[in-house]
Amino acid sequence: xxxxxxxxxxxxxxxxxxxxxxxxxxxxxxxxxxxxxxxxxxxxxxxxxxxxxxxxxxxxxxxxxxxxxxxxxxxxxxxxxxxxxxxxxxxxxxxxx
Amino acid sequence: xxxxxxxxxxxxxxxxxxxxxxxxxxxxxxxxxxxxxxxxxxxxxxxxxxxxxxxxxxxxxxxxxxxxxxxxxxxxxxxxxxxxxxxxxxxxxxxxxxxxxxxxxxxxxxxxxxxxxxxxxxxxxxxxxxxxxxxxxxxxxxxxxxxxxxxxxxxxxxxxxxxxxxxxxxxxxxxxxxxxxxxxxxxxxxxxxxxxxxxxxxxxxxxxxxxxxxxxxxxx
Numbered sequence: 001x002x003x004x005x006x007x008x009x010x011x012x013x014x015x016x017x018x019x020x021x022x023x024x025x026x027x028x029x030x031x032x033x034x035x036x037x038x039x040x041x042x043x044x045x046x047x048x049x050x051x052x053x054x055x056x057x058x059x060x061x062x063x064x065x066x067x068x069x070x071x072x073x074x075x076x077x078x079x080x081x082x083x084x085x086x087x088x089x090x091x092x093x094x095x096x097x
Numbered sequence: 098x099x100x101x102x103x104x105x106x107x108x109x110x111x112x113x114x115x116x117x118x119x120x121x122x123x124x125x126x127x128x129x130x131x132x133x134x135x136x137x138x139x140x141x142x143x144x145x146x147x148x149x150x151x152x153x154x155x156x157x158x159x160x161x162x163x164x165x166x167x168x169x170x171x172x173x174x175x176x177x178x179x180x181x182x183x184x185x186x187x188x189x190x191x192x193x194x195x196x197x198x199x200x201x202x203x204x205x206x207x208x209x210x211x212x213x214x215x216x217x218x219x220x221x222x223x224x225x226x227x228x229x230x231x232x233x234x235x236x237x238x239x240x241x242x243x244x245x246x247x248x249x250x251x252x253x254x255x256x257x258x259x260x261x262x263x264x265x266x267x268x269x270x271x272x273x274x275x276x277x278x279x280x281x282x283x284x285x286x287x288x289x290x291x292x293x294x295x296x297x298x299x300x301x302x303x304x305x306x307x308x309x310x311x312x313x314x315x316x317x
Contacts, residue, residue: 025290029271058297065241066250066265072243073148074155076168081143084172088139091176 012041020045020052024059034063121145124188132179139179143172146189150196156262157200159251167203171196197263201277204255241300249299257292264289 009026010019027036036042037056046053124145130138150171155164174195182191250258250266259278263269264285269277271285278285 025286028290029286055297058301059293061241062246062293062296062300063265065243065246066261067268069156069243069247069266070268072152074152076147076151076165080147080151080165080169081140084143084169084176085136085140087169087173088136088176091173 012045015045017049017052020049024056028059028063034060036060121189125184128179128182128188132182139176142175146192147172149189150192153193153196153262153267154200156247156250156266157197157259158204159253159258163203167196167200170203171199174199193267197267197277201259204259245300246296249296252299253292253295256288257295260285260288261292261296265293 009023024036027039027042028034031039037046037053037060042056046056124142127138127141127145131142147168151164151168154167154171155161158164158167171192175192178195182188250261253261260274263274263277264271271282271289274280274285275282280288
């Protein structure tokens with residue numbers, strides 16, 4: 001997906017770390033499954049810039065782990081339903097408020 | 098807290114959220130019975146959805162007490178507005194949107210009201226992620242402990258946390274987030290990237306207690 005906020009990609013052969021930092025959000029946005037590290041255009045650059053490679057890897061791990069949080073659910077306190085029920089009863093019968 | 102004026106943003110049939118919220122067996126019957134005032138049916142809806150709603154509130158707010166208050170508000174709002182549910186999207190998607198909108202309204206009332214959220218949710222310079230690449234050591238080493246990530250998310254500045262939770266955890270698209278937060282799509286993308294950078298920074302602080310790392314509240 002591109003829009004007015006998507007920067008133009010630089011020449012991947014001559015890209016600097018600053019260029020990379022600038023386009024990285026768009027690369028994540030445009031990459032399938034958020035896997036920037038497997039983008040063939042970036043392989044040489046990442047091999048030459050291990051700090052950038054580590055950054056990409058870490059951001060991918062964070063995004064991947066975040067997706068798995070969707071299925072992790074927390075339990076509210078046991079007394080919460082009682083509070084809701086009390087308020088519902090008050091809604092039904094305003095005299096009890 | 099008044100819940101009037103909450104605007105529901107309709108879920109698109111092809112949104113990631115819809116795909117991740119399939120209908121639940123027995124839910125449709127419970128919805129219809131609850132619409133007709135059956136308290137046991139509403140109790141069933143609460144049992145089916147309390148964890149999703151509470152977890153969403155907890156992640157968006159980073160605070161157990163506020164999360165319980167907002168869960169209560171969400172179900173009371175549901176009780177009052179259930180009649181307006183037409184089944185055009187999955188019920189869980191509808192309830193999810195309702196909850197997100199309530200939490201956002203709550204945050205605006207805490208200090209973000211009447212001002213563009215885009216401006217006010219931006220963190221201070223102190224909270225912003227450092228603009229360096231850090232050590233090349235892949236200290237996240239292929240995985241992130243879930244509890245550590247939850248704690249780090251809870252410690253993010255509200256604007257970062259909101260976009261991160263809505264996009265990376267809940268699966269909303271940037272254009273949907275932009276509508277909800279009343280900001281531009283570009284701002285949503287930028288906030289997400291900064292949130293991930295900030296999380297990396299927080300998770301790269303080995304040996305620190307959550308307090309030393311600036312983590313405010315444990316969410317589990």
